[in-house]
Amino acid sequence: MFNDIGPLELITLVVLAVLVFGPDKLPKVIQDVMRTVRKIREFSESAKQDIRSELGPEFKDFEFEDLNPKTFIRKQLDNDELGLKEIRNGFDLKKEMAEVTDSVHGTDTSPSPSSSGGRIDMTKKPEEPAKDDRPPFDADAT
8 A cells, every 4th residue: 555655755744744633633533543443444345245146155265356357358368268378488589570670681591601790781871872973962952
């Protein structure tokens, strides 16, 4: 619940609580807050038990966390009935990207000894214009 609170924020909250409630009233305030949190948890658990008992025995393994869409989708995708793990494990992204790159460049997928370790030179070499060539004219640039 408070995973993102660092030590500096925690010290700041404690100092603020001491300033607002005072050192003599602070223990009573903490007890009241903890009592309220316990009552809310008890109420929540009793409501969950009532709902489970009303749903019947076919929903005995029903979890309320499954109502969260992210949890529901993750649970369904992890289900092995669809065979998604086999598809995910059978797909090699690096191999597929290498094949696409080779087909775009028109190179052979088999490694050749003359190539530089199977690497493709991706640097663009500037073309030197001929002496009589004019630079390209862009009518929109003027």
